[in-house]
Amino acid sequence: MTISLSIFIPFIAAIFVPFLYKRIQSRKIGWFVLLVPLMLFATLASFIPSIAKGETYSHTFRWIESAGIHFTTYLDGLSLIFGLLITGVGSLVILYSIYYLSERESLGRFYVYLLLFMGAMLGVVLSDNLMVLYVFWELTSISSFLLIAFWYHRKKSRYGAQKSMLITVSGGIAMLAGFIMLHTMTGTYSVREIVVTIGQYTDEPLFVFAMLLVLLGAFTKSAQFPFHIWLPDAMEAPTPVSAYLHSATMVKAGIYLVARFTPIFGGEMTWFYIVSSVGIFTLFWGSFNAVKQTDLKALLAYSTISQLGLVMSLFGLGSAALNEGHSANSIIYAQATFAALFHLINHSTFKGALFMVVGILDHELGTRDVRRLGGLMAFMPVTFSIALIGSFSMAGLPPFNGFLSKEMFFESLVNARNLELFDVGTMGTIFLIVAWLASVFTFVYSMIIVFQTFFGEFQPERIEKPSREAPFGMLVAPSILAILVIGIFFFPNSIGNYLLRPAMAAVYPTLAGAEGLTPQIVAWHGFNSPALLMTIGVIILGAVLYKFYRYWRGIYTIAPMTWNLDAAFNANLILLEKASHFFTRLYMKGYLKDYLVYIFSFFIVVVGGAILYTGSYTFDFSNDAPITANEYLIVLAMVVAGLSMLFAKSRMTAIILNGVLGYSIAFFFVVFRAPDLALTQAVVETVTTALFLLCFYFLPDWKKERSPIRTKLLNGLIAFAAGTIVTVLALTVQGNKMFESISVYFEDSYQLAGGKNIVNTILGDFRAFDTMLEVVVLFIAGIGVFTLIKLKTRKEGQDFEDQ
Amino acid sequence: METLMTILVGFLVMIAVYLLLSRNLIRVILGTAVLSHAAHLLLMTMGGLKKGSAPLLGEDAESYTDALPQALILTAIVISFAVTAFLLVLAYRTYKKTGTDNLQELRGFEDE
Amino acid sequence: MKINDVILQTVTKIVVFIILTFGVELFLSGHNNPGGGFIGGLVLSSAFVLLYLVHDIETVHKGIPFDFKKIAALGAFLAVGTGIGSALFGKHFLTQAAGHFTLPVFGETELSTVLVFEAGVALTVVGVVVTIISTISEDV
Structure with missing residues (x-):
């Protein structure tokens, strides 16, 4: 809870x-x-x-x-x-x-x-x-x-x-x-x-x-x-x-x-290879790219990528422990996961501290370009100490926590080489070499952070602000992290026992409680431990590479270093945008008429086609109500009004004809015993006509439509087809009664809803939800009209970089 | 009666579609108005015509006309009024902003 | 725009009140006879529209100092509110209740929450219609 x-x-x-x-x-x-x-x-x-x-x-x-x-x-x-x-x-x-x-x-x-x-x-x-x-x-x-x-x-x-x-x-x-x-x-x-x-x-x-x-x-x-x-x-x-x-x-x-x-997936070969090889390669690629960065923050970004790769690969290697049938060796392979969890904590401490150091530099000096920094040790002693602790830990040097987890990383790789599963053989050796090389580059960029920033020549003219130590408040957080970096080195097993042991149990539920799943972390394994030899190798080669960096810098200008994933990403994005633009433009013409033509043609083809295909056009005229003479008259009036609407010369005529249609419908409502509807229709027609007239006051008089006869014919054809299909569809529906009407239920309205006007009880009680939403829609329409007229767009100044 | 009304509905739909396909904004709006007339009549017809007295229980009649389509139409009438009003104002605003009510000329920018 | 039409203005004064009364009557009788929220609201608003047509906007605004947008909002609020009200009493959303009461003047009368709901509908209709008409005509 x-x-x-x-x-x-x-x-x-x-x-x-x-x-x-x-x-x-x-x-x-x-x-x-x-x-x-x-x-x-x-x-x-x-x-x-x-x-x-x-x-x-x-x-x-x-x-x-x-x-x-x-x-x-x-x-x-x-x-x-x-x-x-x-x-x-x-x-x-x-x-x-x-x-x-x-x-x-x-x-x-x-x-x-x-x-x-x-x-x-x-x-x-x-x-x-x-x-x-x-x-x-x-x-x-x-x-x-x-x-x-x-x-x-x-x-x-x-x-x-x-x-x-x-x-x-x-x-x-x-x-x-x-x-x-x-x-x-x-x-x-x-x-x-x-x-x-x-x-x-x-x-x-x-x-x-x-x-x-x-x-x-x-x-x-x-x-x-x-x-x-x-x-x-x-x-x-x-x-x-x-x-x-x-x-x-x-x-x-x-x-x-x-x-x-x-x-869930551990113990599978696919999982093992994908996770560990992607991790190892990311480790290498990240560290290799970090070296060439001049912006300290970008350097840290690549270093983060590389360290994440390290942790990822360890989880991949550790997953081998879950393969069935090799439980004797499981504990050994599981050590990789232990190292992963341990390094995860360590990375958060030293990388957090380093990011904060870079933030301090940026904040105090106004730049984080390595080429413009140098000799800051004298001005910023505290920041320097933190940076030193963080970087050396990252490089895997004692007495910092990075050393412990790096050693365990190497050990896991050596163990993985002896793995009897998944035909590891040469792959194990490749993993080992790539990871070792990556560590060398890690060492190099860690040295760049420390030495190029805090040692060397001080260049006050290339820095925007006077250099001084950061305020106390900014130093507190990174200092705490730096203390943790050292503290974990001296007391690693308290973390091991309290945090890592239960975490191991969570990752390996089947092995939980097994002897030696959580090892004691020790800094010293003796001289002949392979991990120590690898670390020493890293330091020696790394120091040499750092010293002679400017001689081999050219490697970054040859392929495949120049292959740019970012450019590929951007190009893809642009391509996607262009393609979708192209396809959209094929049918989104920007003319209302075209869209309506799509809609009606679709309607004609699908509905008309369906009626024809299923052959369901059976009509049944036997139940038709009788027609009186005056009803014929109204229908005739409506047909005449409708036709003349198409050929109306002035908009005034057209709107009056629309009124004729509306009032005729009101009359039909009377004939069909719908008093509520007749009333409503009559009033709405009046208000609508008033509204039209009001708007005509502001709108231009309408001109004669000048479109080619072909277009007119096409429009007429679509209109005729749509009308015919609606008629056929409606007649078909009337001819086929699929089920009984539900309207009888509402005739109990007095008992159910306490009203004698059935229509009104449906609106106010049975289907009140519809009515409520309708009221809301009406309200929104009103607000829409109001805002359309009252609110003019405000001109705003350009506040954005657009280059 | 039903057949006649259905044909009338089809006729009104035809008029409405033709109006909708034209270039003039006002004609398009009139088209929507006519289309909603057609829809109301269609609903009415679907419920069956002249099957009883008005759906008021106070009449004490033997049978009543189907009340459900009437309720639906009542809702639809008010909504179509709101739509017409909104469209009219939209047209008015468009004309004020662009100086035309011809839809052929109202096409947006090339890159829109 | 100023219209100087004496006959129309005089007739309107009387007719508007007739229409208003008719609208209220339609609204109240809606439960048992033709009428109800929508129709009542529409008839009421047509009275206002007539006023706008005959007199100019300033005069009407002086005579009826309501903000019709707020009336519409109040109506929508009432309509939604009765629904929530029934939910508060543990019933389903929008369950309406009715009861018969004996009031001093009206005698035996039926009172129900439908009336509140319908009032919400009517107010929204009046508010929206008048808002639409008046905003368009104001924007010259």
Whole structure:
């Protein structure tokens, strides 16, 4: 129950923010917002001891019974880690943003979006029902879109927002299809139930498709190759947002999904190879590209892509443990997942700190271009220390937490090479080499962050603002993260025991409680451990490459480095737009007449065709009522009026003829015993005619239609066909009574509704809902008329960059 | 009577469609008005004509005319009035803004 | 535009009241005889339209200082509101209730929520029709 509520608290807080912001229009609003994640963090943290003992919590609001969709929340070790990350990093980011954003920004909007995201993200990791999870999943994409486009007057922000939205949402829809396939197979939307029963469905043809589609969702969200292109562009968001969404939380939603679905799909060869090879390649591609970036934030974006790839590949390798029949070795392979979860936490700490450092540089100096920075160590000692800690941890150096998880990563790769499953053989070696190379590049760009920014020559003339240390408030959040980076290195097993152990149990429900599933993390494995040798190799080669960077920089100008995925994406987008434009223009001519011709021709062909095809035109004239002479007269009058309307020379004649038609119909209503209708028709006809006349006062006199005789003939033909088909259709309906009339029911109106006028009781009681909506429609029409006339469009100044 | 009315409805539909297909905005609006007349008559005819007295229980008649189509038509009359009014104002506004009531000339920009 | 038509204006003064009375009568009798919200509303509004035709807008506005948009809104609100009202009493949306009461002046009278609903319909019709006519004629 507490868990379900905690998803809604951010949303509820988001409702109050605008009202509060009206009162307090200053950065103080941030302190109020900060309360929300702090409170949630404390709540979630209070669950740590019981979760560590192996308990799980679940709560269900019954919702859509027939579709099997319920609002079920589920808290286990895995969702707890993510929940703590979301609220913990969220608190720090909001604290940081209080000092980062200037008071001139629309802070209210910013915090609303941020809270929206926080709630959605909590919803993703705490939901057990796939449909609910999907809704929250897309909500994170939407809030991310809003946050990237926070400075919406900048063209780049809008572009980045659109790109991230397009990619993540299309992935999300693919994922939805995968979810539905899972539902078709297993008959439930609950993840836990699917985990239990999935064993019997692995041979179904849908199984592989469901897996691929779910992976597509995870890969787009977690910026895996080739979907990573949205992440660098998303860096247009304010830095606190980048630190929060695009490094610590949202991009990890894909990782979460893979972890959550490991018990379902894990142990399959397809899953193993796709997840690990995409992960490994993303790791390499991200780190390789990060080196060439000159914008620090772009560098961090590529580094995030690469680190996400690392975690992803570890989950892929770890999934091998679920393959049946190899349970003796399962524990060893499961270590990869352990490393993944551990690195996930570590990455959030050091990458969060680094993003905040870059934010400080940008905020204080007005630039984050590596080429313009240098020698800042003397001016910004605290910032420097944080950057040093973060970067060295990222590079995998002791005594920082990155070292521990990097070692475990190498160990898992070495283990994977010995895997006796899936014909790993050479693939294992390739994985090992690529990952090692990627680590070398990781080392290089980590050094770039530290040395090119804080050492070297100070270039005051190339910096826009005087360099000084950031205000205390901005340093608090990154300092806390930096302390965590060191703290985790010295006490890794407290995290291991309290957070990772229950999470491992969640990923490997079948292995839960097995001996050694949660290893003790140690920094020192002895000299002959392969991981240590690899780390030393990374440092040596990395140092050499960093030193001689300018000599091998040319590699980035040769193919395939020049192949540009972004350009391909843009070209595709333009192509799509052009194609749809072309097809639309084929039939959307822009003339009302053409559209009406489509509509009527369709009507003639489909309805007329159907009548002919089914041969159902049986007429029955036997029940016809007798006709009196004066009725013939009215019909004749109407025919004459109708025909003359077509040839009327002036609009006045036409409107009077329309009046003739209307009053004749009123007369028919009298003949047909419908007094209410006759009254209404007569009054409406009067008012309508008055309205027409009023408008004629302003409208031009009508000119003779000058269209070619061919068009006139065609129009006449369409009109004649339409009229004939309506007649035939109506006669057919009268000739075939399919069932008894229901009107007898209404003749009890006095008992049922207390009225003697049946028509009126139908309007006011039996079918009052229709009448109510009709009144609303009428009201809307009135408002529409009023606004059409009264409101003129205001001219607004151009407030947007459009180049 | 029903057959005659049905043919009349078809005739009115024909007039309405022809008017709708013309270029002049006012004629198009008149077309919609005539079309709704046709629809009302059609509804009426479908319920059967002259089958009893007016649907007022106070009449104490043996049988009453079908009241359901009447209720439907009553709703439809008011709605079609709202539509006609809205269209008229739309035409008026269009004329004020563009200076023409010819639909051929009212085509939007190339890239719309 | 100023129209100087003495006969029409004099006749209108009387006729408008006849029409208004007729409209109210139609509206009230709707439950058992021909009439009801729509017709009543339309007849009432046609009286106003006649006034607009005969006198100029300023005169009519001076005589009837209502904002007809608000009347329409009130009507729509009443119509929707009776529906919600029945939901509050645990019945289905838009369930109408009726009862017979003995009132001091009218004697035995039937009162029902349908009347409120119909009043909503009538007010909306009057409000919308008059709004349409008056906004068009104001915009010269």
